[in-house]
Amino acid sequence: MVTYYFYDRRLLGEPDLPLGTDFDEAIKKWDELHNQAPRLIGTLEEAFARWEKEVLPTYTSRETVKGYTKNLRTIRPVFKDSTWDQVDLPAIKSYLKARTAKTQGNREMSLLSIIWNWARGEGLTRLPWPAAGMERSKWKNKETPRRMVVFDELFEAVYNEGDQLLRDCMDLSTATGMRLTDCINVLMPRTESLRLEASKTGKEADYDLNVSQVLPGLITRRKSIKATHMFLLSTMDGKRVTHGMLRYRYDQARNHAYVKAAIANDDEFMRQIRRMVLRDMRKRAAQLAGGLDEASALLQHDDKRLTQRHYGAVAKLKPTR
Structure with a gap:
């Protein structure tokens, strides 16, 4: 008979995390997760950390990696301690309104939506992206394309x-x-x-x-x-x-x-x-x-x-x- 150990996250409305079959190793992982739970588990930082480690390195374009790294560095301090239900449409609109670099703020929200939807697929949240289906509401900052005629x-x-x-x-x-x-x-x-x-x-x-x-x-x-x-x-x-x-x-x-x-x-x-x-x-x-x-x-x-x-x-x- 094989015994499997899990970290219980049902109170957070999230799926349990597998800890393996080795009791001693499971205890160590449980201790790490439990001690970090108030800061990491159930917050956007959990997704930021995993996406940065697991997904970001898979992009082959150096410019894409550079841009995403820069955007992640900006949004992380703002949203990392928030739980998923705290980040709603008014919250991200407020972020965009306060952002001085308006176009760059749009890029940062695009990255946040990428990470959010990835997190749904990984079972880190069940909530949909707060702005899903809101494309016509023009919730993002207005952008004016850079016009340049190279005569x-x-x-x-x-x-x-x-x-x-x-x-x-x-x-x-x-x-x-x-x-x-x-x-x-x-x-x-x-x-x-x-x-x-x-x-x-x-x-x-x-x-x-x-x-x-x-x-x-x-x-x-x-x-x-x-x-x-x-x-x-x-x-x-x-x-x-x-x-x-x-x-x-x-x-x-x-x-x-x-x-x-x-x-x-x-x-x-x-x-x-x-x-x-x-x-x-x-x-x-x-x-x-x-x-x-x-x-x-x-x-x-x-x-x-x-x-x-x-x-x-x-x-x-x-x-x-």
Whole structure:
């Protein structure tokens, strides 16, 4: 006969926790859980701790892990001591109202909903996410998409001040619509197509190199570099490219372009240069596309409204007369 031991959580309305079959080990686990019960068991901290340990490491995107870690660090002190029934819709709306960084507050609530729904699946709570079914009530902070038109003169002002690596990155992103992370991690093509597996969505795409004005030259330059890696972007001495390398190069090029605009006393152009960031090259790709449908396909969006809202792509119509 085998005896199984459990930690009784029925008074909390939660399923019991298995402690195993070894009596001594079960006593140790019971003592750990019981002594922590007022602080951990039945609170959101129980879910935060387990999700951080069990789920967060499974994300393959470094940017996703970085963003979730930052958001968890912000919401944890606020909600960790709360029991599940204490976190209702008024509570999360109050959090958003008090948050000074309104858009970031929305991202934090998105993470909280992810952890909450995961916790339901793990039996940590039976309560549904407090805002479930409330999408049309507009309970989140209002967001205004960042509008940025990367016109030719603006692009060229920074592009001309960059070194070859920065130019190659800007060419790659504006030609394909790739995110910066994908530009860094895309492999050298083995055929006449450049294969992408998007780090954020996992979607795959092939870009026909024969119809590109800039990609063949980029690939030719890359083949002339003796590198120990197979990534398309590379430093001239054969090293892998990092976000830090590109950020430094972009900041330097943008500063030089800004100084030139200042010398010309062009205040508006100075403002535009200062406002443009490297990830705006993806916006330029959408703006260079032949229309909304083409831009949406290039950016691999399932919904054209997303392309139109966040990337400024518009339908190009032909007048009837």
